[in-house]
Amino acid sequence: MHQLELPALHSNDPLGFLAALGVLELADTALHQTVCLSWRGLAAPAVLQTEQPLTLDQLVALLVTFLPAEPAKEPLPAAPGILGLSRHTGPGAPNDALRMPIEQALQLLRDFATAERLDNDPRARWFAALVNQLCVTHAKNAKDQPQQAVTAETSPVRSHGPIWYTESTPLFAASGQMTLANNWVKAAEQCRRDVTHVHAALTGWIRVPDYTGANLDHRSTGDAAMSGDGKPSQRGVPGATWLALHAFAAFRLTGDTMNSATTAWETSGDLPALIWPVWTSPLSRSGIRALLEHPIVRTGDLARAAEFLINLGVAGICSATRTKLSNSYGPFEPGQVLWP
Incomplete structure (x- = not known):
């Protein structure tokens, strides 16, 4: 295996960690071979392992071959047709097209799964990573739809009564009118306009004024004291953000109908947090998913589990908590080392 260091993607940074997983996702697809990822250590760069130099x-x-030609029409060429879905327009419907009626989501997943079996189509895996069918909510403020909790007696799959909508991935924190699709569009448009952003994502980040960064990076939100004109501003990293969005395919969505969850996502604290391991031996996509989902990684007593973590090849455990805005969650806080 040949090694390629990605100097700007550090293991203790949530955006850097997710962007490295996004690089692995796209490189594995493009090269039609098993590509592996590891880290030089804590607070150290990612390393990509390939069969050829x-x-x-x-x-x-x-990576640039995955940039959409027309982002507004098709933001995700790796799995076309998912982010371009039309938003449901019923009373009280969510503003995000990925939060769709559960019946529609189940039918789409069946169609994508059939295409996967017949033609190795990638959309079923992507759809399951972006649309959570295991947690649903009723239409909001719909006058003709009574408000009630989801229970075993009130199945979300029904032809009459309230419309139940799927959730999307909690890795994306929507604020205001943000949707996952329009954030993907904005990141892709910035990179399409200037492809050096993709190179900079791997070597030295370029921050762009007035670009939000999809709420994946606390440094994208600049307060008034840090700006030259005394006004708060956004300074996101489009290249790293575009790559990080592709990392969502690595996280399995779960739920118990009323509560949503995903791989590496912790909700027991005051604010939700992403918790991830840092490993130094090359792992493939499937190996990384298995490690992300390993219960030892999220144990409450990491010091006691040190021997088990070392045996798994884990060099450290990191965490990044969501910030809280007035009416929604905001960008990730800086990454913290939980262990060792």
Whole structure:
């Protein structure tokens, strides 16, 4: 295996960690071979392992092939047709098209799963990672739809009564009118306009004024004291953000109808947090998913579990908590090392 270091993607940074997983997702697809990922250590860069030698310029050229030609029409060419779905317009419907009626979601998943069996179509995996059918909510403030809790007696799959809508991935925190699709569009448009953003994502981040960064990076939100004109501003990193959005395919969505969850997502504290391991031996996509889902990674007593973590090849455990805005969650806080 040949190693390629990605110097700007650090293991203790939530955006860097997710962007590295996004690189792995796209590189594995582009090269039609098993590509692996590891880290130099805590607070250290990612390392990509490939069967053939690969330079940073060659990797960037591969990644750029996944940039959509027309982001507003198709933001996700790796799994076309998912982010371009039309929003349901019923009374009280969510503003995000990925939060759709459960019957529609189940039918789409059946169609995608059939296409996967017949033609190795990737959309079933992507759809299941972006649309959570295991947690549903009723239409909001719909006058003709009574408000009631989901229970075993009130199945979300019914032809009459309230419309139940799926949730999307909690890795994305929507604020205001933000949706996952329009954040994907904005990141792709920035990178399409200037492809050097993709190279910079791997080598040295370029911050763009007035770009929000999809709420994945606390540094994208600048307060008034830090700006030259005394006004708060957004300074996101479009290249790293675009790659990080592709990492969502690595996280399995789960739920118990009333509460949503996903791989590496912790909700027991005051604010939800992403908790992830740092490993130093090369792992494939399936190996990384298995490690992310391992219960030892989320144990309450990491010091006691140190021997088990070391045996798993884990060099450290990191966490990043969501910030809280007035009416929604905001960007991730800076990453913290939970262990060792």
